Amino acid sequence: MDSPVEVHIRALLPRTPWKLMYCPHCMPLVLPAPNDVTSHPQYSWAKQLSCSTCRQKWTVCAECDTARTRITTNRQMKDHDRFYHQENDDNIARGKKKHTALCDSASLTVDALSTVSEWGGNEKNCGNDTYNNGILVTESELTYNYLNCIALDAIPSFHNFESLQNKRYFEMEHTNGLGAAHLVALSSFHDAQAAPLVKPEEVILHLNITHLLCSLTKPQTDNLGFIFGQLVAIMNRDMERMENKSLWTTKIPTSPNDMRSLYVAGKHSIIQNLPRPSVTELTNHAYVSLRECVADLLGHGFDIDTIDNGATTTNVMNISDSQRAKDIFMRGNNDGVQKLCLYLNEWSDAFEPSRSSKSNRGSCWIKTVTISPPKCKSKPISYTYPIAIGLEGVSHEV
Numbered sequence: 001m002d003s004p005v006e007v008h009i010r011a012l013l014p015r016t017p018w019k020l021m022y023c024p025h026c027m028p029l030v031l032p033a034p035n036d037v038t039s040h041p042q043y044s045w046a047k048q049l050s051c052s053t054c055r056q057k058w059t060v061c062a063e064c065d066t067a068r069t070r071i072t073t074n075r076q077m078k079d080h081d082r083f084y085h086q087e088n089d090d091n092i093a094r095g096k097k098k099h100t101a102l103c104d105s106a107s108l109t110v111d112a113l114s115t116v117s118e119w120g121g122n123e124k125n126c127g128n129d130t131y132n133n134g135i136l137v138t139e140s141e142l143t144y145n146y147l148n149c150i151a152l153d154a155i156p157s158f159h160n161f162e163s164l165q166n167k168r169y170f171e172m173e174h175t176n177g178l179g180a181a182h183l184v185a186l187s188s189f190h191d192a193q194a195a196p197l198v199k200p201e202e203v204i205l206h207l208n209i210t211h212l213l214c215s216l217t218k219p220q221t222d223n224l225g226f227i228f229g230q231l232v233a234i235m236n237r238d239m240e241r242m243e244n245k246s247l248w249t250t251k252i253p254t255s256p257n258d259m260r261s262l263y264v265a266g267k268h269s270i271i272q273n274l275p276r277p278s279v280t281e282l283t284n285h286a287y288v289s290l291r292e293c294v295a296d297l298l299g300h301g302f303d304i305d306t307i308d309n310g311a312t313t314t315n316v317m318n319i320s321d322s323q324r325a326k327d328i329f330m331r332g333n334n335d336g337v338q339k340l341c342l343y344l345n346e347w348s349d350a351f352e353p354s355r356s357s358k359s360n361r362g363s364c365w366i367k368t369v370t371i372s373p374p375k376c377k378s379k380p381i382s383y384t385y386p387i388a389i390g391l392e393g394v395s396h397e398v
Contacts, residue, residue, distance in 0.1 A: 008034040013047060015065040023051035024058070024070065025200070029177055043077065045085050066376070160295035162278040168192060169275040170299040180207060183270045188250040190268045197248040206250065210263050210270045221264070222256035229254035275299065277385065285390035290369065293385040294342065297371050302382060304372040307341035309333075318375050319343050342372040350392040363392035 009021055009031055022029045032049045040046035045063045050056070059071040064084055071077055156174055161167040173179030178195040184206045185194040213221055232254050253259050263270050277288035277296055297304070305318060307325045316322050320343065329341045348367035367388040373380030390396060 005031050005033065009037065012037050013060065013062050016047075016060050016062060017065065017067060020060045020067060020070050021049065023054060023056055025056050026051060026053050030054075043081055043085075045081070046071070046077065160291055161275075161299075162289065162292055165273045166275040166278075166292075166296070166299075169273070173299075179275075183207075183273055184250060186268050186273055187262050187266075187270045189248070194248060198250060202250045206262075206270065209253070213259065213263050214271075221259050225253050225256040225259040228252055228258075284394050285388055285396070287388040288385065290344070290387060293369065293387065294371060296385075297383065298340075300382075303374045304342065304383075305374045306372065307343060319345075320372075344372075345370040348396075365390050365392045365396060367396070 012034060013021060021031060023032070030051055030053050033052050036050040036052055038048045038050075040048055040059065045061050046059050047062045048057065048059050059077065061067050061071070061080060061084070064080075071080060158167045158171050158174075161170065169179050169182060172182040172192070172195060176196070181195040181198045181200075181203045182192050184203050185198050186192045187206065188194075188198075213224075216224065232252055251258070251262065253262050260266060261269060264272075266272065275296065277292040279286050279288055305320050307320045307329045309326060309329055319325055325341075325343065332339050332341055346367065346369055348365065350363050350365050353364055366386055368384050368386050370380055370384045373383040388396070
């Protein structure tokens with residue numbers, strides 16, 4: 001049952017996603033008190049929130065249910081008003097097409113690195129997201145991202161994950177919002193129980209380093225490790241000795257070996273413990289379980305297009321609107337047990353590997369599924385999973 005505070009907040013902000021209402025700096029997660037929600041003096045759609053614990057302030061849109069980030073700057077406020085709430089000629093010419101967030105790189109393997117968004121370049125605005133120079137992950141976007149997951153009204157189960165690393169990650173993320181901190185604690189201390197003790201800014205630092213290493217070659221990774229070593233040596237020389245140093249200060253990599261053990265190849269490294277469906281090899285093929293792909297998608301809390309028993313319309317815009325989908329829903333729920341009804345789009349094709357030669361092409365075959373993407377996603381990469389891969393010339397009926 002919802003608490004009185006949750007009931008009052010939802011009454012004040014009926015369309016605002018839950019994840020935007022929680023304070024981005026407090027752990028455990030804190031909702032503002034109802035009297036800490038005030039109207040903005042200039043914009044009628046804006047509500048100003050204030051955390052009663054740390055007094056952090058931010059703004060949310062009370063009218064848009066597709067917002068992905070909190071509004072914290074005047075630039076974000078003006079851009080959101082211009083794109084979403086002004087009846088200007090540009091919006092009319094575009095059919096008032098709303099700029100849904102382009103940061104769907106939930107690729108912390110989360111496409112394996114994808115709740116880490118693609119940041120960089122000069123400042124620009126995309127929907128409610130403002131990109132700043134050099135920022136890959138922000139505290140409000142990733143570190144304590146409270147997931148408002150579309151699922152059945154029941155206690156979440158984590159037994160659908162075949163690997164222990166996936167189960168632990170999603171348990172930490174859905175229990176207390178410490179999925180990312182869990183990865184960093186495991187990498188730095190080999191102890192996931194230290195996740196609540198890791199400072200948010202250190203979580204952001206290590207995830208940004210991991211994101212960077214995914215785009216570097218091994219020599220570049222080694223050079224970066226040496227650079228960190230030089231940086232720490234200079235800082236230690238110039239800084240005064242600090243007293244009462246915390247035992248839980250994470251390690252800055254200072255060598256190529258640190259880069260590998262902390263981020264890339266070590267047993268406790270971040271990349272090796274990122275949540276992702278487990279891969280199985282069978283007769284010249286590699287495949288992943290559809291069941292675990294669905295569990296992975298739901299675990300990350302993405303919005304999905306579900307099949308329900310609503311009335312069928314003559315204007316069928318998506319698979320879930322069709323009569324065939326309604327029939328499948330009725331058959332699946334005829335035993336009285338509530339179920340979440342999804343649909344999959346299959347696709348398969350052959351391709352040439354990038355390192356093949358013309359004399360020995362070694363063509364490959366791949367099969368993917370896209371799981372119930374919402375209607376607003378024109379390129380649902382975060383909803384698409386490669387489920388099987390093998391050589392082109394062999395039978396795939398295994």
